[in-house]
Amino acid sequence: MADFKVVANAIEKNHIIKLLDSDRRLDGRSKSDMREIKIETNIVGTAHGSAIVHLGKTKVICGVKAVLSAPWSDYPNKGSIFVGFEASPLSSPSYRAGPPQDHAIELARMTDRAIRESECINLEDLCIIEGEKVYTLNIDLYSLDDFGNLYDACVLAAVAALATTKIPEVEIVDGNVSFTDEVRPIKMDAYPISVTSYKIGDHIVTDAEFKEERIADARISFGTTQHYIVSGQKGGKGAFKSQEVMDALTHSIQKASKIREFFAEELGLDLK
Template identity: 50%
Template sequence: MRMHDVLSEIERRFIISLANKGRRADGRTLREMRPITIETELIKKAEGSAKVSLGETKVIAGVKAEIGAPFPDEPNKGVITCNAELIPLASPLFEAGPPQEDAIELARVVDRGIRETEMVDMEKLCIIPGEKVWILFIDLYILDDNGNLFDAASYAAVAALLSTRIPKVEVKNGEVKRLDDKELLPIRDLPVSLTFSKIGEHILLDPMLDEERAMECRLTIVTDKEGRVVAVQKSEDGVLSEKDINEALEIAIEKGKEIREKYFMPLLKNRGS
């Protein structure tokens, strides 16, 4: 994502030397996440919203709901589409203008985790089969980038969907009328994304920006509530050994359960309160 913005060799060696000792510049162990905070319902004009801070990395997600046509191959299902904007104020590496490749990749990874876990029961978002369904637009805005946008953006999207309320509808003679009353989305699962950087001989969970700039490659793993791996994304050209992958899978399943129970389950249980 940022391999063109290479650290000096001295800085990279310093990061590797710390990793060799099981340490990192911010005092964490190699398997430790930065602090996570989640706030929901921040954008009043959106159907759902959330702001996530992962250390100093901050992402806000908003969900808008519109009635539209389903995909031809899924006539009985609603639609989710994800978009990410890398705001120049968030990082000197972000540029104004059309979506960058990094933004497109970020949106796709977040979108895939939500789809592959079937987080939302999309069949219940169907209004008139083959004609009218709810389309959920998830917009991700990067407020501050200090590394690991994939996980921060994913958590923001999941939290925003958990807070989303869509209008109830009434169908008469093929016409759809939106009512004033709203209802929560039908939630089936809670995806958790965990991202790792390969640096030297080590796998680091939740990389900071300098660690991403020093990395050889990145691996993002998404698990569902049963601990099953549902999506994997590898970025950059470095090589991951079988040992690296197995270690990352083990951590992703273990930490995924912890994050799901600590952060997402309370949001799910407290919906509508």
């Protein structure tokens, strides 16, 4: 009755939980450790900003492309941002080519919320002519290697790419707006970092790798900036006790501040 996958998962889950009982994990980390983060920036010449982020073996590429567009009618003096994510079929045997699946949409929207709600980009800075022309930043992410926890890797990649984005200056001739060869960096006011905690049995672990992610009951991600909690999302078919949510949040905030420091050091940012 039960097929192979169910049995295999049950065995694997049992094994992982037994390890966790003595605070050990498949790759030798402790429950609260993140995997090693590596950041490469300015990868793609055609994009205005780009980055590859490694989170252990997980790898995500992000490209930022600025285009000219009309502003939203309710925000005439604000530019706009748009975050897209493609679960590229080259990154995992379980992804298929075709229209975005639900999990890819969720990932894109989670990243979008972390970037947008943190107000890390000053949207008024992206306005060219009020009510007529603004910059739209298209922040597009592609997974390269899915070894678990794309959620945190995506936010890291997006922020790394934005921090190094240089948008072209514009010239206005007879009311026609066009790009010039000059570029300028965009102002970043905050650096949102996402940290995801996974629930496996009664254990809460940080930054699951893909075998752990596959058998995890539920996960909860928090995006935090230096001062605020800006995004959150619970996923997975299990549930968290209310105290577990609070614990995961506290842990996320602590981890995020360490990652942010590392990040600032790598990219030479000023955290204020």
